[in-house]
Amino acid sequence: MKNGLIMTGMFVAGICAGWVGLLPNWIINGNFKLYLLFALMLFVGIQLGCDIDVLRKVLRLNFIVLLVPVCVIIGSLLGSGFISLILNEISLKESLAVGSGLGFYSMSSILITQLSGEKLGIVALLANSLREVMTVLLAPIFVRYFGNLAPVASGGATSMDVSLPVIQKYSGGDYVIVAIVNGLVLTLVAPLLIWLILS
Amino acid sequence: MVSILIYFFVGIILGILFRSHVFINRVVHRITDIAIFILLFILGATIGSNKSLIQNFSSIGFEAVILAIGATFGSILATYPLSSIIQRKQK
Numbered sequence: 001m002k003n004g005l006i007m008t009g010m011f012v013a014g015i016c017a018g019w020v021g022l023l024p025n026w027i028i029n030g031n032f033k034l035y036l037l038f039a040l041m042l043f044v045g046i047q048l049g050c051d052i053d054v055l056r057k058v059l060r061l062n063f064i065v066l067l068v069p070v071c072v073i074i075g076s077l078l079g080s081g082f083i084s085l086i087l088n089e090i091s092l093k094e095s096l097a098v099g100s101g102l103g104f105y106s107m108s109s110i111l112i113t114q115l116s117g118e119k120l121g122i123v124a125l126l127a128n129s130l131r132e133v134m135t136v137l138l139a140p141i142f143v144r145y146f147g148n149l150a151p152v153a154s155g156g157a158t159s160m161d162v163s164l165p166v167i168q169k170y171s172g173g174d175y176v177i178v179a180i181v182n183g184l185v186l187t188l189v190a191p192l193l194i195w196l197i198l199s
Numbered sequence: 200m201v202s203i204l205i206y207f208f209v210g211i212i213l214g215i216l217f218r219s220h221v222f223i224n225r226v227v228h229r230i231t232d233i234a235i236f237i238l239l240f241i242l243g244a245t246i247g248s249n250k251s252l253i254q255n256f257s258s259i260g261f262e263a264v265i266l267a268i269g270a271t272f273g274s275i276l277a278t279y280p281l282s283s284i285i286q287r288k289q290k
Contacts (some may be wrong), residue, residue, distance in 0.1 A: 045210015079273020
């Protein structure tokens with residue numbers, strides 16, 4: 001709870017600081033975020049290595065792990081397709097393309113801008129960033145109501161990097177490998193799906 | 200993407216080597232929390248500093264929020280049946 005408040009506060013503070021233009025360029029566009037991710041991956045690995053039992057459990061999972069990204073893709077497409085029925089401003093094809101971003105906002109916004117235009121590109125950027133932010137901020141709530149796999153599913157392609165530390169924390173170390181496999185598969189599939197839907 | 204996985208595997212090896220040091224484990228937990236806070240700040244800053252996104256927010260904001268909710272909850276619900284299978288397998 002306390003962490004959740006601090007995280008929300010940091011996110012809002014970040015939006016304000018970015019909006020006002022307080023921050024030096026290297027924080028926003030430079031490699032700073034990448035180095036931070038590297039550090040986080042190292043820490044997640046250390047915590048996993050400390051817990052040998054978890055590593056043993058993970059090896060028992062085998063092919064079921066691959067069903068996770070398949071279900072995530074189906075769920076994202078059904079979910080965003082359903083939204084197009086409610087919203088008049090966006091067509092089925094467009095909302096499916098945004099949903100196919102699977103949280104991979106940098107790639108999906110660039111690709112969608114090229115294939116469909118700037119407006120839908122910005123929608124994809126915002127929608128997929130929000131998916132990542134929702135996962136990081138709401139992970140404990142998702143776990144409580146939908147089980148340990150929920151943050152892996154909601155994180156989509158980001159379950160292998162940005163969302164991974166919160167997955168480890170709230171779902172448990174057992175889900176780290178599931179999350180990495182899920183993230184890898186979705187990162188590869190997302191551009192392909194967008195291209196198939198829009199071309 | 201490959202380098203991210205390399206850092207992850209180096210971490211696992213370090214973790215196995217130092218697994219008996221409770222102190223290191225606790226410090227790593229703490230640093231991870233702080234790193235997540237910084238990461239969220241940067242995520243916010245990336246969104247806030249995107250001028251075209253902020254300018255168009257009134258026209259596309261609602262669509263994007265609803266689409267994000269739809270795709271996210273769609274994924275969570277679609278994987279829900281798998282979660283009990285995975286839990287059983289790990290017992």
